[in-house]
Amino acid sequence: MKYRYSGRTQDRLIDRLERKEKRESFRRDRFFRFKLSEIHNKVSQALLLNKIIETENPQPVSDLIMQGLKKAYRSSEFEFKYFTAPIRTLVPRPNPYALYLAQYLLEVIINDPNVIDVYGTDLEIYTLIDGIITQINERFEQTEKEIVKQLSHNKSLIPGSRDYEIALEQLFYKKIGSAEKPPK
Numbered sequence: 001m002k003y004r005y006s007g008r009t010q011d012r013l014i015d016r017l018e019r020k021e022k023r024e025s026f027r028r029d030r031f032f033r034f035k036l037s038e039i040h041n042k043v044s045q046a047l048l049l050n051k052i053i054e055t056e057n058p059q060p061v062s063d064l065i066m067q068g069l070k071k072a073y074r075s076s077e078f079e080f081k082y083f084t085a086p087i088r089t090l091v092p093r094p095n096p097y098a099l100y101l102a103q104y105l106l107e108v109i110i111n112d113p114n115v116i117d118v119y120g121t122d123l124e125i126y127t128l129i130d131g132i133i134t135q136i137n138e139r140f141e142q143t144e145k146e147i148v149k150q151l152s153h154n155k156s157l158i159p160g161s162r163d164y165e166i167a168l169e170q171l172f173y174k175k176i177g178s179a180e181k182p183p184k
Helices: 008-049 058-074 077-087 096-107 122-152 162-176
Strands: 053-055 115-118
Touching: 008 053, 008 058, 008 096, 008 122, 008 162, 053 058, 058 096, 077 096, 096 122, 122 162
Parallel strands: none
Antiparallel strands: 053 115
């Protein structure tokens, strides 16, 4: 009897990878939604204090950074990838939001009349932004682990169920505070 390859193993592997990617994307979006204002404040301060952006009026530059963060959050996957394409190969496994914000700085903020000049290489700018986002993300993940651990004690909630997701969101709101409303 000859073995016939049906491709089921490959299909299962692809499905598993797609589910993992969706989970990571959902978690990353939740992080971004809850920490948008903190990311904005720290990135704005770092860019100005490290003299990456030279300006005489920091408030409009800070507003531009917030606009870039909101644009990154609400853009479609295609728009996101298209916008970051010029610097996608900057590092081997880039943080997508740090990459987007670095490209936004290099393409949009640099042309603003309030900005005198932008200093540093693409990699230096990305590294600075990525360091800030990574630092905030580590604290967020620690809080997330504590919340999941707290939910694991409740045997009536099954991970992945709608009730579990609702309880998870409620605990996030209680522990972290309110999330930024998705920009319109």
